[in-house]
Amino acid sequence: MKNRLKELRAEKDWSQGELAERLEVSRQTINAIETEKYDPSLPLAFKIAKLFKQPIEEIFEA
Amino acid sequence: MLYITGTMKIDAPAFTGTPVHDKRSRNKLVLGAMGFLCGILVTSTGRFLADYHGPWGIRLGLVLAPWALVGLLAVFSRRLYQADELEALINRQALAFAFYAALFGLVVVHQLQSAGFVAVFAWTTPQLIMGMVLLMAAGILWSKRRYI
Numbered sequence: 001m002k003n004r005l006k007e008l009r010a011e012k013d014w015s016q017g018e019l020a021e022r023l024e025v026s027r028q029t030i031n032a033i034e035t036e037k038y039d040p041s042l043p044l045a046f047k048i049a050k051l052f053k054q055p056i057e058e059i060f061e062a
Numbered sequence: 063m064l065y066i067t068g069t070m071k072i073d074a075p076a077f078t079g080t081p082v083h084d085k086r087s088r089n090k091l092v093l094g095a096m097g098f099l100c101g102i103l104v105t106s107t108g109r110f111l112a113d114y115h116g117p118w119g120i121r122l123g124l125v126l127a128p129w130a131l132v133g134l135l136a137v138f139s140r141r142l143y144q145a146d147e148l149e150a151l152i153n154r155q156a157l158a159f160a161f162y163a164a165l166f167g168l169v170v171v172h173q174l175q176s177a178g179f180v181a182v183f184a185w186t187t188p189q190l191i192m193g194m195v196l197l198m199a200a201g202i203l204w205s206k207r208r209y210i
Contacts, residue, residue: 017084024146025146025147025148026086026146026148026149028148028149028209028210029146029147029148029149031210032148032209032210037208037209037210038148038151038209040147041147044147
C-alpha cells in the first residue's frame with residue numbers, strides 16, 4: 001500500500017524516532033511503513049491520520 | 063526558544079526529554095536481561111536438584127521458586143515493555159515458523175532413521191528446549207528480514 005508518511009514527516013521536520021514516539025510504536029515500525037514493507041493496522045492508520053490532521057485516504061492509497 | 067548564530071535566527075528544536083523509542087530499546091534490553099537471568103536461575107536450580115536428595119517439600123519448593131519469579135516477571139513485563147503491532151506480528155510469524163520447522167524437521171529425521179541413514183536416538187529434554195529456542199530465534203530473523 002502506498003503512503004505519504006515520509007513526506008508528511010518531512011513537512012513536520014520530525015525524525016523517524018520522534019514520529020515513533022508520538023505514535024507509541026518502534027522506530028522500525030515507522031521505517032517499515034515508510035518503505036511500504038508493512039501496512040499498518042486500522043487503529044494505527046487512524047492514529048497517523050489524527051496526528052497529521054488529514055483524512056486517512058489522503059495518507060494511504062491502495 | 064531562539065538561538066542566534068551570527069545574523070541568522072534558528073528555531074531551536076523543542077526538548078522532549080528522553081525519547082520514548084530510546085526508553086523502549088532500553089526497557090527491551092532490561093527485560094531481555096531479566097529473562098536471561100531467570101533462564102540461568104531455572105537452569106541452575108535444575109542442575110542443583112539433579113544431585114539434591116532432600117525432603118520432597120524442599121525439592122518441590124526449589125522447583126517452583128524460580129518459576130514464581132518468572133511469573134512475576136511475566137506479569138510486570140507489560141509495564142516495562144509492550145511489543146508494538148509490527149513486533150507482535152514478527153513474533154507470531156516466528157512462532158509459526160518454529161512450529162512448522164520443528165514438525166517437518168522431526169518427520170524428516172524420523173524418515174531418515176526409518177531408512178537407516180540416521181542412527182536412532184532419543185531426544186532429551188535439554189536438546190528439545192535448545193532446539194525450540196534456536197528455531198524461535200531463526201524464526202524471528204526470518205520474519206524480520208521482510209520488514210526491517
